[in-house]
Amino acid sequence: MASSLGLGSRVNTILQTCFFALSGVMPRDKAIEAIKRATEKTYARKGKAIVQKNFAAIDSALANLHEVRIPAKAAGQRIRLTLVPNTAPDFVRNVTAPILEMRGDTLPVSAFPVDGTYPTGTTKYEKRNIADEVPVWESDLCIQCGQCAIVCPHSVIRAKYYDESRLAGSPALFKAAPINARGYPDSRFTLQVYVEDCTGCGVCVENCPAHSPADFAVKAINMKDRLEHLETGRESVRFFETLPWADRTRVNFANVRGVQFLEPLFEFSSACAGCGETPYLKLLSQLFGERLQIANATGCSSIYGASMPTTPWAANAAGRGPAWANSLFEDNAEFGLGYRLAIDSQTAQARALAQKLAPRIGEDLVTAILQAPQVTESDFRVQRQRVDALKSSLTGTTDPDVANLLALADFLMRRSVWIVGGDGWAYDIDSGGLDHVLSAGKDVNILVLDTEVYSNTGGQASKATPLGATAKFAAAGKTIPRKDLALMAIAYGSVYVAQIAMGANNEQALVAMREAEAYSGTSLILAYSQCIAHGTDLRHGMKQAARAVASGYWPLFRFDPTMRERGMNPFRLDSPRPRIPLAEYRYNEVRFKSLTQTHPDAAKRMLDQAQRGLEERYRVYEDLATRDGSRFELASQDISS
């Protein structure tokens, strides 16, 4: 009923009506009247249309209320499935499953890890099946661009290419297409949708650029009824999982088409359907998964990043994946800096021990390990083999140096430290710590999932909240412009800074993440993240992000200090000049639109002020971009001081 009335999945008004109509706690007429009054009060700021829809929901609920008789004895024949398969690891069967089944209080303390660590990659056992509709791939229309996979917030769309011979024994309805690349006649491509893990957000479909020539409304991926595709989907996923992931040394990391072939090590999180944050984290896990060490600030990302009892952070077939922890809201930047200092110290110890033990290990191997570049995937593969060889050489002795080196040998592999959090963390609660890390010059990467509001705690204004947006503590519109954290970091001159927005330019986001990781100093990435708190339909969230960029509100750029070494301007503006007015972006969102209802004059004034602020700010970025890398000449005139 909610869906047919245009309320989507919002059933609160309908259920409230039913409760009061049936419970008799108040006279029915009075209750309904009170509900209507409350509805008007609650939704007035969201506009008349919303109020009317809710009124219709109340009337419709009353009109359709009917009794469902419960039989005296259950008549069904279906057996409840085991929640996790018998092939799952012990921990999942013995600990995760009972908690998922709401029997966690029966577990003894001894069932839990004693050292604070927790097994990763367990969301895959929690098949939630929450979507009404799921995307279905049309292999013949697909251009294999990877755009659906990169924007999927839940890693439920995955791509593999493989030799045609692998298709032997595939399920009848398993889909495959010749790969869209020259010189690989025997390769097949499959885009697999994980139907049981999909939340049905539809972002993939909205982002698909391929249309049917016969019917423009039909794309290469389309939303269809989940139940109709459930069995086929399950079978296909099972077969798809037996196919190998692409060889990382052969994948083109430089574009969206390439990275779809990288295994995500962040999957099926409990984030909202259509979440704007999770695509960035998934991409991070694809690019640097094995080497990732993440310090996660408190906030949405710490919640969906570790929703008891499952974790979306996962390991690859070799058992390697991101290490992840969450410290406090107010110290996450420092916490991540601590990772770096610890890693550097342990790496230095490992290197010293390797040199000391070189006669036993082999001088050539030690030299190769210590001089390894560790930049490309091939570098990492070879270094991993060398480190394994080093470990193998260290057997049959009780020498404490050997024991120490064995404990530290993995630090001979370069790690990638990422400090991750939302704007509440980065702009407010830990702003002092973040600034300290920016000033320290260490090799850490900071990713701000910027929803411009405290999303997880219910939408309080942060320093990232834009002027004129409504939020808790800014009910009449925020009167202060958003803090320009990017410009503040650029002001250091030594920090790699990028502003990115998936939906507006996925390729730029990808390039920025790779440059940030490669930069040997500190990096900061501000990632535009659409959010339910914005009051916009997240199915179209990527388009809304594109509008943020098109209006000039969220220019895309990269400030790369290494460009100076080549005599070039470190600042590059990656998005074109503003081409839509700010209003065209803003008024797709309730956070802005509601002000036009509640405070129309203020809304008008603030919009104009925000538009002017945007222009002033854009000019700064444009100025930064329109320079060469040349030196400066001193004024020749003698002006006495």
Place this chain on the structure above:
Amino acid sequence: MASSLGLGSRVNTILQTCFFALSGVMPRDKAIEAIKRATEKTYARKGKAIVQKNFAAIDSALANLHEVRIPAKAAGQRIRLTLVPNTAPDFVRNVTAPILEMRGDTLPVSAFPVDGTYPTGTTKYEKRNIADEVPVWESDLCIQCGQCAIVCPHSVIRAKYYDESRLAGSPALFKAAPINARGYPDSRFTLQVYVEDCTGCGVCVENCPAHSPADFAVKAINMKDRLEHLETGRESVRFFETLPWADRTRVNFANVRGVQFLEPLFEFSSACAGCGETPYLKLLSQLFGERLQIANATGCSSIYGASMPTTPWAANAAGRGPAWANSLFEDNAEFGLGYRLAIDSQTAQARALAQKLAPRIGEDLVTAILQAPQVTESDFRVQRQRVDALKSSLTGTTDPDVANLLALADFLMRRSVWIVGGDGWAYDIDSGGLDHVLSAGKDVNILVLDTEVYSNTGGQASKATPLGATAKFAAAGKTIPRKDLALMAIAYGSVYVAQIAMGANNEQALVAMREAEAYSGTSLILAYSQCIAHGTDLRHGMKQAARAVASGYWPLFRFDPTMRERGMNPFRLDSPRPRIPLAEYRYNEVRFKSLTQTHPDAAKRMLDQAQRGLEERYRVYEDLATRDGSRFELASQDISS
């Protein structure tokens, strides 16, 4: 001896030599040899010249060592003067004086204020007489420009103008000159040096622009032996104090010449001779003294701002002056914001009560009070009279509203909140709080006394420390550029931001302080403050500040958001293009020069890196300055996202 050897007042090497030569704790030869070794080690990084001077001091100390026989009985006839005059307030005589005489432990607890407040303006009773030389005014050479008074770190140079008739009964050697202004034939001008409070820094003399036509080395103010001028000076000061201060409503606040006539309410602090910070605070006290409420961060300014048992913050003849407090190092910005919120709340209460009691007070008076503009000095004077009249009208009743209004009536005068501290506070320890205050948009003014190092705790690097400077925790030169706090604040768009440097442009500093105070939002001023921690002769500190500006390292600018309302660019660059290389500024300071001795290659590399960084940063400011205030046009071409 130290002075004649070019060591200034540094007597440590000489006294150490004497001690070891006389005490016999070690064989004399060995001791002297060890002292020379230690001297070389200690001063090598400051350059060979310093080492040689100290060697000379050792030799000279030994050569001049001679016995002074102490007579069996004191032969002198002089009586020790009372430390404070009998005319001093009770508290000063009963509490301050005993503490100054090192008898503080004889005071009962009951002698101290019970509520945490402490009487102000007591440094004037602590005549320290520490200078060897003091400035002496040449009334006939003086052009009355006010440049000596504005730079004086200790408020010991003051100017008054007054009617000639006032000179009746002046001491014989009291100096006066016709005032250098048309239309005031009967007015006389006196520049008074407070010889007993002077620290002898010589900054005034170096800053004096007037030279004798007969001898270029003679200025309108010159350093002379204190003892020779002590008695005359005392008498002159005593008489000068009887002369009235200029009428504030008739003083031109807009230039240096004008503000010399404003009474400083910050005087004779315990700051170092030649301190670069205190002239800014003195100016603050002159401009807004009666209305000032200062939140002072921990650091030098909190120490010399309240050195037990005296306070340099003072009151005027009416008993009004700055209110001052120091909270914690890490919360001073928030502490000052709290002042504002409290003042706003109490002002609102006072206004409401005044309205409620208008029939008793008089409708016209209340209306006048509530609508008073409170911008100019005349406004303040009239409002003060009105508030006094309001208080007078509220007698002879026990009405609690009346009692409340009497308690709150002073809040009907506009107050000026200043949050003051050093760079250690602003850039590091409370950077999160400062950022919060910048984002809150309240009417507070932040003054950062920027020495670019933790001065008070002994010279540790802060985030304000420039690249290539040595400091504690940066012994081999700081490898990260200075944090550009000004640009960060400008990035908010809503904060008034100024960068100032006395010595480079005193007028611009003055204008910035006044604009900041007048701005109804948040203001931030970064004030270049030369410091003993820089390792430069503070007598020439103002010239060194001018070099900082001339090199482009410390551009002077003002970002005034109110300019937008007039369709103008909010950013104004107040200093000319760089005209000396950075090295010419830097190598006058040990903090930079020492690196050329200890790490010559790094020094060279960092200097070049700093020069390039300066150029990049200067371009940003130049770009900001070279705009008009026009609106922005959207790109017309349709570029698909």
